[in-house]
Amino acid sequence: MTTQISNRDRLLTLLGTIITQFALGSVYTWSLFNSQLADKLSVPVSRVAFSFGILSLSLAIASSLSGKLQERFGVRKVTICAGLLLGASLTLTAYASNLILLYIFAGLLVGFADGTGYLMTLSNCVKLFPERKGLVSACAIGAYGLGSLGFKYINMYFLTNSGLENTFSTWGLIAMVMVIIGGLMMKDAPKQAPQSTAAAVTPVRDYTLAEAVRSSQFWMLALVFLTVCMSGLYVIGVAKDIGESYVHLPVAIAASSVALIAVANLSGRLVLGVLSDRISCIKVIAIALFICLAGVSALLFAQQSMFSFYFAVVCIAFSFGGTITVYPSLISDFFGLNNLTKNYGLIYLGFGLGSIIGSIVASVFGGFAATFYLMLGLLVISLIITLTIKLPGSLATNLIVTPRHRPTAQAAML
Structure with missing residues (x-):
């Protein structure tokens, strides 16, 4: 009870x-x-x-x-x-x-x-x-x-x-x-009651942190999260410098990317957050990765211009904002709600690591391009993961949790 x-x-x-x-x-x-x-x-x-x-x-x-x-x-x-x-x-x-x-x-x-x-x-x-x-x-x-x-x-x-x-x-x-x-104003959320098969087509058991880390899915999702955080935090942090030094834009045009990033970041949080209540979270993350991949590809392979630069930073910021928003729900889909803070907390270390990896790679290899190629490779791997990953444990099937399979508020409070 x-x-x-x-x-x-x-x-x-x-x-x-x-x-x-x-x-x-x-x-x-x-x-x-x-x-x-x-x-x-x-x-x-x-x-x-x-x-x-x-x-x-x-x-x-x-x-x-x-x-x-x-x-x-x-x-x-x-x-x-x-x-x-x-x-x-x-x-x-x-x-x-x-x-x-x-x-x-x-x-x-x-x-x-x-x-x-x-x-x-x-x-x-x-x-x-x-x-x-x-x-x-x-x-x-x-x-x-x-x-x-x-x-x-x-x-x-x-x-x-x-x-x-x-x-x-x-x-x-x-x-x-x-x-x-x-x-x-806050109160602690109650423990979620076990779901009956009538309440959910694909029941998801609650994994403790010790149980979650023994599954391959946990580390695959951790890699996806690290990839998006590294891409987003690096580009957001040095967008003005990328515009000036890499794309060779005037200072004013490069600096205006900051405002575009803020709008794109917030838009990603709202659009992909709401979308995750309509389709499965893993599909939303796949969409975010595809958008981020388009942005990084523009930085590497498109003819550099103001348009390609703005397109790239908007795509990457949108993907980053949306991923950060959807990931708590994604982790609860895979490992349950009751231990969400612990399970997502360990994965969230990727945010801290991502904030420094991009800068380290750029410093060691002498420029933006090395980090962009690393981002490109990791994004391809992450996109493959999101398109093929299954739920952990014996309950996993080809069906990934979708909104209609999630517990209702009434069922959660039984």
Whole structure:
């Protein structure tokens, strides 16, 4: 027997998750601070920017641990603590006097706070809406993406009018309050009841993390996730430089790609998130991979121009945004809802690894092209995986879970 949760509590948890995700998404305004921090610490911008790589890796590691924290303390307490840590670490960042302290405060601590809240609240919310997993993921992760846009204007205003230290402190206070308010609105999702054959044509058992990692499907899906994250994060992070140095576009035209990427990223989250409630998640990921492959191919094989560049970055950003949105639902389709935070948490380490692999390959082999060819090869392999993969275990058949086979809200709350 599982604990029931009212529709009012489900909706409040969804709203609280959206508020929390909006605040957590603010970390993607980090590039606004690089030059001023470099001047303050008298170091190259590239060394300051490395703190964001540490942040991304710490975020991914914290995401993989957040499931255990939720089991012990509950989503509300962990989210509130994540908000307190986020506010404190951003405030400490304001007074970092050297690179080591910057890497600790802005990299390790901010990343850990953000990652602890991000995946746990998302997974908890998805569990509460098993009949609308794609739409709920789109709302939550869309809020995360919008947070970077909203806080861009907030942080720019305070940077212009209050200075670097006051901006960090104000940012930390606003984000902390939002996360705490969001956390207070949340309730833990109940354990999902076992599905009867009447409730689902293709029942999916709940795999523990130990069971999931023993299946080949887990590692195949991990590779697909790593591939899309590496492609998306690398291109998004250096889009302006690709436009200038690789495509040889004027600075203004190359820089305008940032706005296109933001729109494409958000569009991918919304379009593919909603689509995943209509067709199977694995088919949606296959579509996303095909679109990303088209974008990377344009960078490698098309005659370089403003149009081909814009086409490429839009395709890659759209695919990345959509994949990040759909993947929690995909993992629950393969390994069940009850252990989603743990199972997806380990796969989510690919986000942190993907954030640095592309840059390392480019540095070692001396240019963008080497990373693009690596992306191309991995995308082909990943596309083959999505077109051939089957559900794990003895219940796997040629039928991949589709929306009509997923449990209804009533069945999930029995």
